[in-house]
Amino acid sequence: MFGIWGHPKAAEITYYGLHALQHRGQEGAGIVVSNGEDLQLHKGVGLLNDVFDRSHLEKLVGHAAIGHDHYVTNNDTGFENVQPHVFRSQTGSMALAHTGNIMNAYKLRGELEDEGSIFQTPTATELLAHLIRRNGKSTVEEVIAGALQRMVGAYAFLLLTEDKMYVALDPHGIRPLSLGRLGESYVVSSETCAFDIIGATFEREVLPGELLTISDEGIKSTRFSLREQRRLCAMEYVYFSRPDSDLNHVNVHASRKRMGIELAKEAPAEADVVTGVPDSSISAAIGYAEQLGLPYEMGLIKNRYVGRTFIQPSQEMREQGVKMKLSPVRGIVEGKRVVMIDDSIVRGTTSIRIVRMLKQAGAKEVHVRIASPAITNPCYYGIDMSTKKELIAAGRTLDEIRDVIGADSVAYLSAAGLEKAIIKDETIHQGICNACMTGDYPVQLDGKPDISYSGF
Template structure:
């Protein structure tokens, strides 16, 4: 998500900011603009460019805006769930955008329905709007704080009113959220690459448990809960974020390269060439090649006009996407023993297809090296890996995985190697959430386990 306060071209800048964040969601996009008196919304299904290609930004002009790219999960589909969501009342309006997942949403939704609320979507974003306005309250720092204190999970929110913008991050800071400046305007973005793209400068990260209110009077920071040790999602570094982003004082490309270095130390293999699966594995492949002394070659190329297959909402779309997205370079792999670096194995769909393609193009051997630990547990914090049955590493041994993806060998980075690559200094509240790899959930697991919504 992206937001800006205090710029005459707020809608256009938000549009470009969303382009920088397109990798985080490809099923829908939206922008809400405030001109100081009213909030105006434009949203639709599709990529950012498709959603806004016929939009006249002069018709949604204003000095403040928030935007969102939609990442669909199985139960959260359709235009009604595309954010930002806009809510109007007789006294004021508010628009909300969210990243993450509220783990006690089922319980809170039931309480609201018992009180007479009628919710229109399955989105946690709508849930916050009802919680803020509960019992007829106005939208204030106090009502937002009281609502957020009821939530358990991983979340970042941007809330836009006619005369204010509010930004909040969960107590563990599991999702990334940063503040920047563009002249006198204030920017908020899920990744620093979006701040860079619009010509802004990074100022600082939103702190865990922090609520920031932005207006023409400046920026005011409060805490809505006690700050916990930062545990940013490890998959942000492994896969989700762009390599030119900095998360929690760590550059994503640098951390991925270090993952490859640690992987080469832990799992060397006799081979001729190292190649990476584009794009998020390239940095790790470079690190592996440097550490092992093997040449790095572009053995796999990517069709730039196909989206990310991991975040496709169904298995059939993921499989079709793999066929369209990647192709081996025969002149590089033919007759060679290949070390294929990938960032992760979730379902095994992509890995099996790529190994087959490399061998069909003449590779003598394909040794798969994964620059992250095996993913054996569901994610409840906003990534679409909600059941164990879909995770290949949760149901098969490493030897079985090797057979299933038709590789000559498979090895994963250790959890210690992953932490070594990411965490530089715990004294500045650095830390990662690797629950999908270890099963050690930092927040909310017991509540979810006892609810009716516990995934199997």
């Protein structure tokens, strides 16, 4: 998710920002611009380069824009789910983009439908639009705050009108969101790596429970909720974010390397070579190898033209993606005892195939080391792992997991080791959400949480 205010080439800069964030979503993309009088939208299904060309960007003329890369959860494929969404009325228009998951979306949607609302999409993005229109507060900030206060979950929102941009982050700050400057313009992004590609400078993190109003008059901060202890998603550090991003003042590459170091201390292996699964595991593999004094080698090569398999929308596509994405380097692994470092095991699809490939390439032994704790619980906050039955570590011992994936041994980083690797300064960072690993959910809802209105 990316936004900019106060630049004559807002759409073009948003395009480059979304390009830097493409790893977060590959199923669709969209950009909305404001020229001060109306909102213009272009979006579509597919990768950013498939959705946009020069002619599209030239038609999107304005000084402000928001954009979104669509990440599919629960098979919410199709054009209607691609963000941003634009809502028009006689009193003005607004565009909305959203990441995360609203846990009480089903209940809120039912209440709004009983009051006469008619929904065009199944998204939480549209849910916020209806809540805003039905809120009777006096100022726009109060209207948005009142709507957000009814939502339970993990979320970040960008809202664009003809004359203002609004930015909001959930009270626990589970999703990442940063504020930057590009000359006199303000920029907002899910990750700081997008600032680097456009030449912007990082200003600060958007705070949990904070609502920012950005306009030609500058920036104003208000609160729609009391600030809770920040619990930034641990999977952002483990897998999702780019290594050149800084999340809550912690560099992702550095934290992953420390995960590898802690993993080596906790679970050393007698081996000849260490390799990482490209790309998100390479940092941890380097740390693991350095700690044990083992050589780090590129035992696996990634095809750069294949997307991220974990965020593929179906199991069949994930399995096909693994076949196409990775190849073993026989000259590195043949006859060797190999430590294969991966960032996580969710469903086990990737691990099974990689271990098999390494052994087929002649590896004498394959010892799997995971640079995060075992994922044993579903995520209700916007990551596509919503049921226990799909998680390989749920209800299995280490020996059983080892047998399923065909490795010679398996070990995970402990929860304490993960926190040590991420949280260097507790006064700044506060904490992480590792509910999928520990079952400690920072945001809870009575009854079964609804997971069908997410958008990462």
